[in-house]
Amino acid sequence: xxxxxxxxxxxxxxxxxxxxxxxxxxxxxxxxxxxxxxxxxxxxxxxxxxxxxxxxxxxxxxxxxxxxxxxxxxxxxxxxxxxxxxxxxxxxxxxxxxxxxxxxxxxxxxxxxxxxxxxxxxxxxxxxxxxxxxxxxxxxxxxxxxxxxxxxxxxx
Amino acid sequence: xxxxxxxxxxxxxxxxxxxxxxxxxxxxxxxxxxxxxxxxxxxxxxxxxxxxxxxxxxxxxxxxxxxxxxxxxxxxxxxxxxxxxxxxxxxxxxxxxxxxxxxxxxxxxxxxxxxxxxxxxxxxxxxxxxxxxxxxxxxxxxxxxxxxxxxxxxxxxxxxxxxxxxxxxxxxxxxxxxxxxxxxxxxxxxxxxxxxxxxxxxxxxxxxxxxxxxxxxxxxxxxxxxxxxxxxxxxxxxxxxxxxxxxxxxxxxxxxxxxxxxxxxxxxxxxxxxx
Numbered sequence: 001x002x003x004x005x006x007x008x009x010x011x012x013x014x015x016x017x018x019x020x021x022x023x024x025x026x027x028x029x030x031x032x033x034x035x036x037x038x039x040x041x042x043x044x045x046x047x048x049x050x051x052x053x054x055x056x057x058x059x060x061x062x063x064x065x066x067x068x069x070x071x072x073x074x075x076x077x078x079x080x081x082x083x084x085x086x087x088x089x090x091x092x093x094x095x096x097x098x099x100x101x102x103x104x105x106x107x108x109x110x111x112x113x114x115x116x117x118x119x120x121x122x123x124x125x126x127x128x129x130x131x132x133x134x135x136x137x138x139x140x141x142x143x144x145x146x147x148x149x150x151x152x153x154x155x156x
Numbered sequence: 157x158x159x160x161x162x163x164x165x166x167x168x169x170x171x172x173x174x175x176x177x178x179x180x181x182x183x184x185x186x187x188x189x190x191x192x193x194x195x196x197x198x199x200x201x202x203x204x205x206x207x208x209x210x211x212x213x214x215x216x217x218x219x220x221x222x223x224x225x226x227x228x229x230x231x232x233x234x235x236x237x238x239x240x241x242x243x244x245x246x247x248x249x250x251x252x253x254x255x256x257x258x259x260x261x262x263x264x265x266x267x268x269x270x271x272x273x274x275x276x277x278x279x280x281x282x283x284x285x286x287x288x289x290x291x292x293x294x295x296x297x298x299x300x301x302x303x304x305x306x307x308x309x310x311x312x313x314x315x316x317x318x319x320x321x322x323x324x325x326x327x328x329x330x331x332x333x334x335x336x337x338x339x340x341x342x343x344x345x346x347x348x349x350x351x352x353x354x355x356x357x358x359x360x361x362x363x364x365x366x367x368x369x370x371x372x373x374x375x376x377x378x379x380x381x382x383x384x385x386x387x388x389x390x391x392x393x394x395x396x397x398x399x400x401x402x403x404x405x406x407x408x409x410x411x412x413x414x415x416x417x418x419x420x421x422x423x424x425x426x427x428x429x430x431x
Contacts, residue, residue: 004374004375004379004429008371008375008429038386039401040394040401065370123374124370
């Protein structure tokens with residue numbers, strides 16, 4: 001059997017099948033839209049932050065491939081209850097991991113380390129990072145849709 | 157883009173569930189204001205071979221010019237621009253095994269002669285003074301600057317190669333693969349084939365249950381099967397079929413039936429991963 005289990009690990013498949021924290025969050029005080037024009041993946045991220053910058057609740061909705069859905073789902077699980085500063089920190093670590101910028105996945109990423117395999121699939125990095133970029137935008141309450149488009153355009 | 161520049165109105169010929177153009181609707185769309193009908197010869201997303209001869213004939217009866225996009229048809233369908241009587245026909249080199257960055261725009265001479273150049277540069281001038289510039293005759297008028305010489309030579313070699321084999325022979329071979337592949341894929345119950353036109357080139361666009369085409373693409377790739385996954389730069393077509401994207405297997409002159417068997421096994425494996 002050809003090996004693709006490095007990417008499609010059971011945990012990822014489980015989250016894509018039954019995404020956690022899925023759906024709108026009525027009392028969200030931050031939200032942002034993310035879009036990956038290459039894939040057509042769309043995602044809306046909702047955050048409920050308290051006065052001291054703790055993520056009280058976090059939800060997402062949208063459509064996309066298994067990697068993007070699982071990544072969004074697992075991110076919401078990882079970030080619930082975290083401080084925004086910790087969320088930012090994890091965002092950078094996750095980003096560096098899937099981009100292959102670091103040799104070994106940082107331990108504090110915990111279960112999110114299952115996405116380390118993504119670095120071997122350059123075409124799929126954006127799928128894994130869309131939710132994180134959108135979360136980052138939601139923290140800063142950015143109004144524009146977050147796009148993973150890097151100006152290189154879409155292939156025909 | 158032309159609409160933005162000229163204020164023209166774009167009308168779209170609708171398709172049926174098989175992915176075939178609705179010819180009656182098409183005829184209704186052509187009015188005295190219609191300037192140009194642009195139609196693809198073969199749909200890259202669905203494989204439909206459009207009835208361009210009929211379209212050209214009807215358009216000309218109404219005095220409308222026709223531009224055919226032949227990027228998908230040129231190595232797969234025999235094309236005779238004069239017999240078709242199309243006004244313009246365009247195709248890219250890389251779809252006919254030539255290098256990238258080279259292509260062909262055919263146009264009827266009298267039309268090209270009447271058109272202004274779209275850019276200036278070397279080799280497109282007949283005579284020049286400070287008062288007046290006379291442009292060269294087509295095609296030089298449209299080939300300003302140093303040409304893509306290596307690309308032209310590569311395209312020539314590719315065209316010679318394909319012609320030596322014979323487009324008819326290639327088309328027959330690919331049609332055999334299409335029939336075999338369609339039967340094989342239809343046996344997998346999760347497969348939904350998108351684009352089931354009667355006249356179809358050698359591509360099978362499909363979805364696989366709820367599995368996103370990009371996941372299908374990655375898993376097939378790992379098993380040595382290269383397909384195209386995505387919206388094929390044809391988002392309106394995807395919307396028409398109410399899907400975000402498709403996976404698409406394309407057959408070329410170099411493919412064999414055994415590879416379709418490998419594809420089928422790889423699809424079954426994909427289903428197992430997501431079971």
